[in-house]
Amino acid sequence: MSRNQKFALKILFVVALVAVVAQAVQAHEPERVRHGFFLGTDFGMGGAGLEYYIDGEKYESEEELGAGLTLRLGYQFAPWFGLSINARGVGQGREDDHILAVGSSTITATFYPGSGGFFFRFGVGNARVKTELPEDYDTATGLAREIDEEADIVAFGLGYEWMANDHFSIGLSMETRGGEIDDFDEITDATIGDATFGLSMNYFF
Secondary structure (H helix, E strand, O other): OOHHHHHHHHHHHHHHHHHHHHHHHHHHOOOOOOOEEEEEEEEEEEEEEEEEEEOOEEEEOOOOOEEEEEEEEEEEEEOOEEEEEEEEEEEEEOOOOOEEEEEEEEEEEEEOHHHOOEEEEEEEEEEEEEEEOOOOOOHHHOOOOOOEEEEEEEEEEEEEEEEOOOOEEEEEEEEEEEEEEOOEOOEEEEEEEEEEEEEEEEEEO
8 A cells, every 4th residue: 555545544534533523513503505606626735656567667656745736616416416627736746856746637526415514526537647857867766767648547535614604615625536547668557646635615606
């Protein structure tokens, strides 16, 4: 299990705990209903990981802490279900100027069980994976080469949000995305993944 995957599992526990506490606090508050078109964003800390094989030898990125930003436009069909187009970028860098960036877009369904604050998301889409290595980079210590390729991905996320008023929500969310890159040149079995945890906000029109 990669460091990012372990990070995501820990965050799952934190978000679930926050959801339980928040549900108890909100039990006696007036109900506010999600409705119509919405714009949203997530901003969080996390990272990305890349792995592949060349002639049977495994290469993988050295996982470092990075940041991610998601923008979305969607429609809330019911208090318990919304559909959106999500654009997301996750990047991380090291002191030696080695950069790994993943930009992706998905069609994402968000479900609110019981029309409450807890939610989970599923999405499918496409990602572009890019590595940038310094000219004097020693390939024996990390990635074997620069990569600029596309991949089909799936996305999963969960979190908890509070309706601050009739139009605006704010909360905590975790999201992870991953997929497989088609073989190219001498590279086979290439996979990419990212995970972030942070603030989630939506504005309902």
